[in-house]
Amino acid sequence: MQFIATPSTVVSLAAAEGEKMPLIPHIPELIFGLVMIGILYWVVSTKVVPNLEKAYEERRAAIEGGMEQAEEAQAQAQAALQQYEAQLHEARTEANAIREEARAEGASIVTELREKAQAEANRITESAKRQIEAERQQAVVSLRSEVGALSTTLASRIVGESLEDDVRQKGMIDRFLADLEAGQIRPEKVGVAAAPATESTDAEQGVLDLGTEGNSGQDA
Amino acid sequence: MILTALAAGTTTAVVAEEGGGEFHTPSPDIFWLPLIGDGQWAITEQMVWGGVSVIVLSIAMIALSKNAAIVPSKGQWLMEGFYNFARNGIARDMIGTKHFLKFVPLLFSLFSLILLNNWMGIIPPVMNPTMGKIGFPIALVLVVYVVYHWIGIKKHGVKGYFAHMVPDGLPGWIKPAIFFLELITYFITRPLTLALRLFGNMFAGHMLIVLFVSAGAYFLTQGVVFKLLSVPTFIMAAVMFVFEALVQFLQAYVFTLLSASYIAGALADDH
Numbered sequence: 100m101q102f103i104a105t106p107s108t109v110v111s112l113a114a115a116e117g118e119k120m121p122l123i124p125h126i127p128e129l130i131f132g133l134v135m136i137g138i139l140y141w142v143v144s145t146k147v148v149p150n151l152e153k154a155y156e157e158r159r160a161a162i163e164g165g166m167e168q169a170e171e172a173q174a175q176a177q178a179a180l181q182q183y184e185a186q187l188h189e190a191r192t193e194a195n196a197i198r199e200e201a202r203a204e205g206a207s208i209v210t211e212l213r214e215k216a217q218a219e220a221n222r223i224t225e226s227a228k229r230q231i232e233a234e235r236q237q238a239v240v241s242l243r244s245e246v247g248a249l250s251t252t253l254a255s256r257i258v259g260e261s262l263e264d265d266v267r268q269k270g271m272i273d274r275f276l277a278d279l280e281a282g283q284i285r286p287e288k289v290g291v292a293a294a295p296a297t298e299s300t301d302a303e304q305g306v307l308d309l310g311t312e313g314n315s316g317q318d319a
Numbered sequence: 320m321i322l323t324a325l326a327a328g329t330t331t332a333v334v335a336e337e338g339g340g341e342f343h344t345p346s347p348d349i350f351w352l353p354l355i356g357d358g359q360w361a362i363t364e365q366m367v368w369g370g371v372s373v374i375v376l377s378i379a380m381i382a383l384s385k386n387a388a389i390v391p392s393k394g395q396w397l398m399e400g401f402y403n404f405a406r407n408g409i410a411r412d413m414i415g416t417k418h419f420l421k422f423v424p425l426l427f428s429l430f431s432l433i434l435l436n437n438w439m440g441i442i443p444p445v446m447n448p449t450m451g452k453i454g455f456p457i458a459l460v461l462v463v464y465v466v467y468h469w470i471g472i473k474k475h476g477v478k479g480y481f482a483h484m485v486p487d488g489l490p491g492w493i494k495p496a497i498f499f500l501e502l503i504t505y506f507i508t509r510p511l512t513l514a515l516r517l518f519g520n521m522f523a524g525h526m527l528i529v530l531f532v533s534a535g536a537y538f539l540t541q542g543v544v545f546k547l548l549s550v551p552t553f554i555m556a557a558v559m560f561v562f563e564a565l566v567q568f569l570q571a572y573v574f575t576l577l578s579a580s581y582i583a584g585a586l587a588d589d590h
Contacts, residue, residue, distance in 0.1 A: 121347040121522060124454035126359065131366045132458025135373045139432050142377040144424035147384045151402055152420070154387035154395070161389050 247272045342537045345529040350451055350522070369449045372435045380431070405430045405575060413579035414586065422582055425466065429459060430575040433517065437567030440525055441560050448521040448567065453514070460514040463578040468505075471585030480585075513577055520570045524563045531556035 251268060353361035383398035391399055405427040410419040433450060440448030449455050471480045484501040485494055531552055538549035 121350065122453055124457050125361075125363065125452060126454070127361070128363060128366055128452050128454030129458050131369060132455040133461065135369050135455075136428060136432060136459055136462055139373050139376060140425060140428045143380065143428045143431075146377075147380045147402075148424045148427065150384040150387040151399065154389060154391070154399075158389045 345526055345533060349529055365449045365452050368439055368445050369436060376431055376435060402427060409575050409579050414583045418586055426575050426579055429578060430571055433574055434571035437521060437571055440567060441563055448525055450517050451521040451525050453518045456514040456517040460510045464510045467581040467585040474586060509581060517570050517574050520566055524566055528556060528559050531559055
């Protein structure tokens with residue numbers, strides 16, 4: 100094509116120059132230029148740019164979405180941490196309260212038990228005392244009759260006379276006991292060796308001593 | 320192809336006249352390449368290559384952006400790099416983040432179309448920058464011209480658009496002069512310079528390359544001294560190729576940048 104064109108220009112320079120000024124547009128080229136940009140614009144604006152912009156938008160959304168998700172996760176973690184801390188605190192307070200309560204309860208239980216034990220001990224002591232008293236009374240009563248009988252038997256044997264007469268016997272015994280209680284009869288006179296401490300004892304002690312005296316007398 | 324053909328043509332022409340005849344410097348006629356028909360309605364080689372460039376660009380762009388995903392493939396990555404240059408480097412920087420997206424398709428179309436057609440000036444087998452024919456830059460400028468006036472009038476209204484050409488805060492007596500200057504700028508200077516800058520660069524660049532290559536080829540037909548002279552001439556031609564590659568890219572960039580700037584100016588709230 101150039102092959103054809105160039106010699107022709109060489110041959111007919113003047114004609115070509117007159118016809119084709121470089122600044123005068125060749126009308127078909129101008130029109131075709133509009134067609135070119137029109138077609139390319141249509142292709143670019145309908146097929147190329149939307150695809151790329153969509154990809155950009157998706158990319159932006161993906162990045163922002165990822166960041167949002169991360170932020171959300173962090174916030175959730177923070178919230179969970181706070182919740183755990185709150186729960187831990189609560190649990191600690193609760194544990195303290197329970198411990199305190201248990202301590203108080205334990206103390207009250209101990210006090211109660213102590214009181215109970217004390218009461219029980221008192222009760223036992225009381226009943227023991229009462230039993231001792233009862234036994235003592237019983238012993239006194241039995242001693243009184245036994246000592247009477249024994250002394251009567253002993254006396255009758257020693258005296259050799261029968262003191263069967265009830266009235267006399269009774270009168271004798273009563274007199275003897277009255278003497279005994281009055282302290283006119285000393286245990287030394289009857290027993291082998293009695294402690295001098297008995298001298299200062301009260302009447303009850305004297306009665307008890309009498310029992311022992313009686314027994315030792317019986318043994319003798 | 321054309322260059323070699325041209326060189327061969329020149330040589331044959333020269334040889335046809337007489338062995339070692341005179342050298343014809345390339346004239347603007349080298350841009351007149353009718354393929355079908357002749358005269359006013361001839362279909363030229365530049366039209367064919369321009370059509371091919373549109374088809375190639377369309378197919379390549381559709382193929383590279385069809386499966387656009389969040390994680391780009393290698394092809395999409397390349398496409399995005401190219402697209403982002405026009406989208407972010409030109410449209411967003413000039414027009415601003417608020418309105419730029421609407422104009423990205425136009426600016427990106429202009430940039431890609433001009434760039435490919437310019438580079439065809441050094442890419443075999445074309446070796447002819449389409450924009451070296453004034454008709455194509457005029458067509459593109461016409462589009463830009465209509466667009467920036469249209470959006471300006473749409474935003475400000477006819478009266479407001481003309482009023483907005485004059486900056487605020489000027490003393491009253493200077494306003495008519497400024498208005499007159501701005502009117503010339505908006506309606507004559509801008510489209511004229513936009514078209515002529517692109518055309519002139521491509522035209523002159525192609526002329527220079529053809530000059531060096533045809534001169535080198537011519538020297539080869541002459542004596543020994545001239546044959547030696549052809550070596551630096553061809554080297555110079557090669558340097559011009561590299562230089563032209565840069566100029567062609569730059570012109571595509573400047574054209575798109577200025578278009579974006581005119582659109583931004585028409586959209587601006589004040590002057």
